[in-house]
Amino acid sequence: MEVERRHNVRISGQPGGQPMLFAHGFGCDQHMWRHVAPHFERTHRVVLFDLMGAGGSDLAAYDPARYSGLDGYADDLLEICDELGLTDVVLVAHSVSAMTAVLAAARRPGCFAHLVLVSPSPRYIDDGDYRGGFNESDIAELLDSLDSNYLGWSAAMAPVIAGPASPEVAAELTDSFCRADPEIARRFARVTFLSDSRPDLGRVTTPTLVLQCRHDAIAPVGVGEYVAAAIPGSRYVLLDTTGHCPHLSDPAATVAAIDAYLSGAPVG
């Protein structure tokens, strides 16, 4: 129960179904999956959770040493699987969590049936011939953007979120969406944007689907292709959408691509 509480785990769908675990990325929380996860409740046991430091996770359990690299986040993924007794898991992971998923699957291949990596990037910073899309000073500016905003969001500003799009969403969202403890967010940004997971990609033996957005400024097409090429036997689907979050910008196409992949139909 401890791990469930710590990560604000939410379970829905078919109790006896194949587990489908959704890991959100840098920035927000498990609500990011709300246009995608419900679709799989008819067929799967759907498990949502918040990354440590995000959303409704237990900030008191944040240990800077444990979370100084993606390994600590991979430990969390495996602990969630262990505590809930999940095996044969379909792990759907966005952005930085896609690399956490790679680490977890490389370490414990027996736990996972499929990986679905949404907008993955193993390395955001350019390196020789590799084009991650950013240089070191860009990342320094991001950390600065975080600082600027968290300053504005401190104490007095924190609960101010203007009227949500619909009452239905309002009821579902909490004030914590896209908000995090500034210090934790800063550390997480560092881990996310300074990690280099390229060497880990080749260790994945789990069947994998890579979902790439056509216009993604954070993880450009070349990066998605790199990931797909580096993971042996992986499938690659290019979604005709803009941004870094296809589960928000085109949930229907995202669901369709995952469905087709899981049902063994030709994808892309």
Added chain:
Amino acid sequence: MTQPSVGDEAARLAFEDALRANDPVDLFDRAPCGYVTTLPDGLIVAVNQTFLTWTGHARGDLVGVRRFPELLNPGGRIYYDTHIAPMLAMQGSVREIAVEVVRADQGRIPVLVNAVMETDAAGRPALVRAALFGATERRSYERELLRATEAARAAEARAVALARTLQGTLIPPVPPEVPGLDVGAAYRPSGDGDEVGGDFYDVFQVAHDDWAVVIGDVAGKGVEAAVVTALARYTLRGAAVRSTAASEALAALNGFLVSEHVERFCTAVFLRMRRRGGGWGVSLACGGHLLPLLRRHGRAAVPVGAPGSLLGVLTEPDLVDVELQLAPGDCLLLVTDGVTEARGGAGFFGEDRLARAFDRRAGLGAAALAADLVAEVVDFQAGRARDDIAVVVLAVPTP
């Protein structure tokens, strides 16, 4: 339209001119903030003249061509895709987001963005309306605040490190091995352990089988008290070499505190111990400190010594040497008032409770006894010591 309540004709005409000038197009183009309208994916549909003037971009280079996040600095672009776009999609709005807009000449303009997502009749996202407010002054002020916060945090960390270093120099962490005597000591700083207290103890050799033991408490806390504490220890060490009686060492400390106008007083117990056969001869003097407890082998503990004057107050203090013989199985306990004045749900810890706690631990070695006693006192205060606590135990081993 309501007419202004102005008397003269000129004012009325001016008002009407102003109304005419305020048509919606002018209001949009010449508003004192930038307006940017985009599709849900960020593609720019419209911008106002203010935004073009600020950024130096041409309308034709933006509308239908660029995505709004592409006009931000790289950090802002990442921030847009990881925070702003999801919040717009999920909540329909964002407020007071700080980003920088990159001008056509590559300069940067810090802005605060408020934006709303408009939906169509079916509730699907249709377009994003964003208002951008120049925030150059505010941003530099915020940066100053941030730097000040960081500086304060660093200063505090240095102060804590300094306090710990000082503390470390004042308290010998492990008392030395004394042949023929089992010595144990324990120290626990108050609170979170980041404020230097005035408690100290010292165990040092004067000559062969001739040792001095001191426990004391300088009034106050903080660096100034710590400095006096350090000087007190070295004064006693020097005095022990020159004199044979315990009272003379304390008198030297008193003289130092009075003459230096330190404006700190101090309590202390000083023991001069000389080994005799299987036991020890002890000369004990007390300067306003809690009297040591002596537990003879198989008996209950009793206070020993004469109270004496507080040190650092009188030029002629009343300090008395009391002579004791310690035999195998005898044990002396010296503590600071952090023990007896510890306050819990049951009132003060007190001297009676201390004596009973000492008696109950007759079977323990000196180090274990000292540690165990400190633990009991901390527990008594529900885990948080209000004052620092020092304990020294001197036990003559049975053969």
